Each structure stands twice: as C-alpha cells, then as structure tokens.
C-alpha cells in the first residue's frame with residue numbers, strides 16, 4: 001500500500017492525461033493501467049467554456065484521485081496561484097508542484113520549487129514537488145514538509161528512461177517520504193528499473209499517450225510496476241564478475 005499524506009493507494013502507477021489521440025483511447029488506457037491517480041495541468045481545465053469538451057469528461061472521476069499540477073508556472077507566485085485555483089475548483093488537496101523556467105530542457109527551477117513547496121505545505125496542501133534527480137534538493141524538499149518527492153528520470157517527454165540511477169537511488173534510500181519517479185519514462189523496462197531501485201511509484205504520460213497502441217502500453221506499464229516492485233521486495237542477487245555454476249556440486253558423480 002502506498003501512503004502519501006492522508007491518501008492511500010493500491011496502484012503505484014500515476015498517469016498523466018495529456019496528448020492521447022482521443023478521449024476514448026484515453027479512457028481505455030486509463031482503465032488498462034489500473035491507476036488510481038490521474039494528473040493534469042490545471043491550466044488545461046475548461047472553467048470558463050463549459051460548452052467545450054472537457055478532457056476528463058469520459059472518465060468516472062469517482063474511481064480516481066485527481067492530482068492537479070501547476071504545469072505552465074514559471075514562478076513561485078504562478079505555482080501558488082494555480083494551486084489556489086485547483087483548491088477553489090474543489091479538486092483534491094494534493095498538488096504536484098511543477099515550476100519550469102527553461103523551455104529547452106523543461107527542467108524544474110529548484111529554488112522556486114522549494115519556495116512554492118514551503119508555502120503550499122504551510123497552507124495545508126498535500127504537496128508532491130516535481131524535482132530534478134539532485135539528492136540535496138530532495139532532502140531540502142522533504143525537510144520543508146513535502147509529502148512525496150518526484151524526481152525526474154530524464155526530461156519530460158524525452159522517453160530517455162533513467163539517466164542517473166545512482167542519484168535516484170541516493171534519494172530513494174534517504175527519503176522519509178514516498179519517492180515517485182516522474183518524467184522521461186520511455187518503456188516498461190524503465191518502469192521496472194525504477195521500481196527495482198526501490199521507488200514507491202512512477203508517474204508517466206507520454207510513453208503511454210504517444211505509444212502506437214496506448215491501451216496495450218498502459219497495460220504493460222501496469223505489469224512493469226507490479227513486476228518491478230515484486231522484484232525489489234524479493235531482493236535481487238548480487239552481481240558478480242565471475243561465473244558460478246547454477247547446479248549444486250554436492251551429490252554429483254565425478
């Protein structure tokens with residue numbers, strides 16, 4: 001069971017809702033993923049044009065926790081304002097803090113992320129900051145009261161997988177709060193790697209929405225999360241540089 005703040009989840013897969021080829025495919029993929037948490041940019045919400053299609057309208061929202069994110073924010077003020085908008089709209093008290101100040105890498109602004117996290121924790125939100133794979137910043141975030149840490153595997157939408165497994169491991173080993181690897185996941189193998197490192201979960205979007213068959217990929221991601229978690233719980237064998245026969249020698253004829 002995954003616990004973040006006061007929320008508990010069976011599934012360890014968080015799914016983004018952007019860029020699916022259609023709402024119908026999105027719905028089928030969400031179902032196939034087994035996710036309980038859907039994230040979306042508050043700025044995509046159609047608050048003022050109720051007659052326009054809503055990207056969440058095909059989904060039975062009673063089945064999912066919504067994790068609004070502050071995507072589009074470039075400053076602390078913007079992130080905090082977007083979080084307030086999410087709360088005023090009656091969405092979940094969870095907020096994914098995303099403050100991006102670089103359009104090429106889409107890497108998070110570490111100082112603004114920390115500042116926004118402090119403010120929103122103080123205001124009673126359940127705060128999940130999207131951060132780089134920097135273990136020192138991760139520590140400052142949980143010291144500031146973040147309820148989970150979401151380090152990127154690689155740049156958003158890049159599908160590059162985990163570029164720095166060592167730093168992610170440092171974060172996972174030290175963090176007193178859940179660590180969700182967020183962004184850059186390209187394939188089920190990346191997901192399994194994250195979970196085998198000991199991550200508490202993964203958040204992904206593009207790898208599913210951009211797949212040739214998003215529904216099949218969503219199912220594959222679900223199984224990869226489960227397989228990786230099980231493998232981590234089971235404890236892998238140590239790597240050796242020499243071969244060791246897998247059959248025991250005892251009882252063998254010479």
Ligand SMILES: CC(=O)[C@@H](O)[C@H](O)COP(=O)(O)O
Pocket residue numbers: 015016017018039040069071155156157158159182183184185203204205206207
């Ligand atoms: C949907 C969302 O929150 C993204 O910003 C997230 O980081 C996912 O990234 P990928 O699309 O690389 O999976």
